[in-house]
Amino acid sequence: MYGEIANxxxxxxxxxxxxxxxxxxxxxxxxxxxxxxxxLNNDSEYLIEQQQQLEEEPLTEEEMKINQCQIFVTQLSMxxxxxxxxxxERLRSEKIVEFSWLNVNPIIDSSTSTSSGSGSGSGNSLNxxxxxxxxxxSNSIYNNYTTSLTIDxxxxxxxxxxxxxxxxILNYKSKFSDIDLSGDLEPPTNIFIDVRVLKDAGEVQxxxxxxxxxKDSQFYVRKSDVDRxxxxxxxxxx
Amino acid sequence: xxxxxxxxxxxxxxxxxxxxxxxSLYSENLYEExxxxxxxxxxxxxxxxxxxxxxxxxxxxxxxxxxxxxxSHEYGEINAESGVVSTDFKLQxxxxxxxxxxxxxxxxxxxxxxxxxxxxxxxxxxNETVGNGKILLSPEEEEYIDQHFKxxxxxxxxxxxxxxxxxxxxxxxTTGGQSMIEIPDTESHVFIKSITKSTIxxxxxxxxxxxxxxxxxxxxxxxxxxxxIEIGDIVLI
Numbered sequence: 260m261y262g263e264i265a266n267x268x269x270x271x272x273x274x275x276x277x278x279x280x281x282x283x284x285x286x287x288x289x290x291x292x293x294x295x296x297x298x299l300n301n302d303s304e305y306l307i308e309q310q311q312q313l314e315e316e317p318l319t320e321e322e323m324k325i326n327q328c329q330i331f332v333t334q335l336s337m338x339x340x341x342x343x344x345x346x347x348e349r350l351r352s353e354k355i356v357e358f359s360w361l362n363v364n365p366i367i368d369s370s371t372s373t374s375s376g377s378g379s380g381s382g383n384s385l386n387x388x389x390x391x392x393x394x395x396x397s398n399s400i401y402n403n404y405t406t407s408l409t410i411d412x413x414x415x416x417x418x419x420x421x422x423x424x425x426x427x428i429l430n431y432k433s434k435f436s437d438i439d440l441s442g443d444l445e446p447p448t449n450i451f452i453d454v455r456v457l458k459d460a461g462e463v464q465x466x467x468x469x470x471x472x473x474k475d476s477q478f479y480v481r482k483s484d485v486d487r488x489x490x491x492x493x494x495x496x497x
Numbered sequence: 498x499x500x501x502x503x504x505x506x507x508x509x510x511x512x513x514x515x516x517x518x519x520x521s522l523y524s525e526n527l528y529e530e531x532x533x534x535x536x537x538x539x540x541x542x543x544x545x546x547x548x549x550x551x552x553x554x555x556x557x558x559x560x561x562x563x564x565x566x567x568x569s570h571e572y573g574e575i576n577a578e579s580g581v582v583s584t585d586f587k588l589q590x591x592x593x594x595x596x597x598x599x600x601x602x603x604x605x606x607x608x609x610x611x612x613x614x615x616x617x618x619x620x621x622x623x624n625e626t627v628g629n630g631k632i633l634l635s636p637e638e639e640e641y642i643d644q645h646f647k648x649x650x651x652x653x654x655x656x657x658x659x660x661x662x663x664x665x666x667x668x669x670x671t672t673g674g675q676s677m678i679e680i681p682d683t684e685s686h687v688f689i690k691s692i693t694k695s696t697i698x699x700x701x702x703x704x705x706x707x708x709x710x711x712x713x714x715x716x717x718x719x720x721x722x723x724x725x726i727e728i729g730d731i732v733l734i
Contacts, residue, residue: 293660300662341665342677344657352652356616360609416655423648427641431612434637437559438604446602450594483598 261299261336264291265343272347280407281354284414289344296340303333351413355421358408359428360441363491365408365421439486452482453497460493531555531600533732535607540688540733541726542719543681544614544622547635555604562597566590614681615642619649621680683720690714693730697722 268288275282310326358365410418432440460472465484472493488494534548569590615622615638623646625633634642658665667677690712691697697709699721709715709722714734725731 289657293657296661296665300664337662337665341661345653345677348653348656352649353616414656416652419655420648420652423651424645427644427648430644431637431641435556435604435608437556437563438601438608440605440608444606444609450591450598 261295261333262339262343264288264295265340268292268347269343272350275350275354280409281351281358281412283412284351284417285347286414289347292340292344296337299333299337299340303330303337306330306333351417352420355408355413355417356424358406359421359424361406361490362441362487363406363408365410439483450481450483451479452485454478454480454485454489454494455497456493457495458493460488463488527551527554527558528600528603531603531607535603535610537726537733538607538610542685542687543683544611544618544633545726546633547611547638549632549635552604552607552635555600559597559600559604562593566593566597569593611638612641616645618679618681619646620678624678683723684718686716687719687722688714688716688734689722689726689731690734691731697725697730 268285271282271285271288306326306329310323310330408421410421413421428441455477456472456474458472459474462469462471463485465481470478470480472488477497485494489496530551534551538545569586573586573590615634619642622633622642689709691709692712694711696711699707699709699717701707701721702718707715707717709731722731726733
């Protein structure tokens with residue numbers, strides 16, 4: 260039945276809504292839908308042709324009605340398919356936007372992120388731990404929030420879009436140099452907070468001296484200094 | 498370090514901190530205004546005009562304070578050994594810093610809320626800004642929305658639109674019974690509070706009149722009180 264493949268795509272999008280990452284692009288589904296649209300378009304062109312041809316030997320009123328109805332339904336199915344595609348892509352682009360504001364590096368190669376579990380200090384494994392920890396943290400606004408992104412899951416155009424959008428917000432942020440626009444959206448309470456280190460990551464320099472990020476150690480630090488580290492999953496606020 | 502130098506700096510700091518006090522009277526207003534603007538923006542279903550004056554003032558203040566803070570830190574470091582710096586002084590710095598953080602947060606929320614709305618109703622607001630001369634967006638936001646629309650269109654086109662029959666390639670298609678442009682729902686309900694002394698009369702949909710008293714809290718349709726928000730007689734909560 261027409262529109263069935265599009266339904267699958269929408270189900271995928273619905274599932275995606277509650278994920279903290281962007282799943283693999285459904286290349287095959289999208290291709291199938293595009294093919295269906297093409298087929299439908301051929302159908303409707305044929306039907307219109309038929310209608311015009313038969314004008315010399317006019318159709319009965321009923322045949323006319325049937326023909327028009329067929330055209331109408333094919334057109335509607337095409338439009339519906341298009342809307343489904345747009346909705347799917349829009350959701351993905353929104354998730355890319357969400358992620359772009361987080362200041363977190365994307366996972367570039369999916370194979371390393373699954374193999375390396377130990378804290379090597381590389382960005383890949385850290386992002387993984389963040390997506391896990393965000394699930395348990397019930398207070399965080401980052402629930403249901405896109406907190407990790409695997410570049411390989413995006414198609415080529417989406418990768419371009421991601422790059423373009425990053426440039427865009429970088430440009431926008433540079434106009435407000437005193438404001439940390441991608442900071443936490445929770446109201447600030449204290450300037451100094453207790454944090455626990457979740458991952459080894461070497462030494463960090465702040466205005467108040469430097470400290471070493473060793474797993475499970477705790478620090479009392481200035482919040483604005485470590486905001487980024489919290490977002491990236493190195494630290495956890497206590 | 499000679500004694501005169503220290504005194505000079507001390508004096509300078511005192512004058513700046515005195516300025517701080519005289520400024521704070523006026524900054525209380527600034528703070529209130531910013532909160533109102535932020536909450537209005539967050540609660541209203543559509544984009545409100547950009548508060549250019551207010552934002553400029555706030556940004557100027559933040560950068561001044563940051564400079565003050567930097568200077569004071571320098572002063573603190575220079576005098577740390579001589580024992581001139583008291584804990585009071587450190588507390589003062591903490592307070593200034595907290596204040597900056599607070600403003601920083603409000604501005605951040607305000608601007609990000611606006612961007613979220615721009616992202617949601619991109620085509621609508623592009624049409625809107627071209628149509629009339631009202632200053633809805635800041636120049637930065639205008640640039641943002643244009644650029645974002647450009648890369649979004651590119652994304653859609655590259656993904657599938659270019660492979661579709663030409664009759665279906667439009668993004669802002671309004672034919673076929675359903676408009677593809679998402680517009681803000683001004684008929685949605687909002688919580689409001691009146692902050693003007695005089696009573697406001699609003700005609701409701703069913704023809705009845707609602708008297709909005711001073712300090713009263715009501716739930717009404719956004720479209721019916723929109724203009725009072727613009728003049729500031731009503732705030733959203």
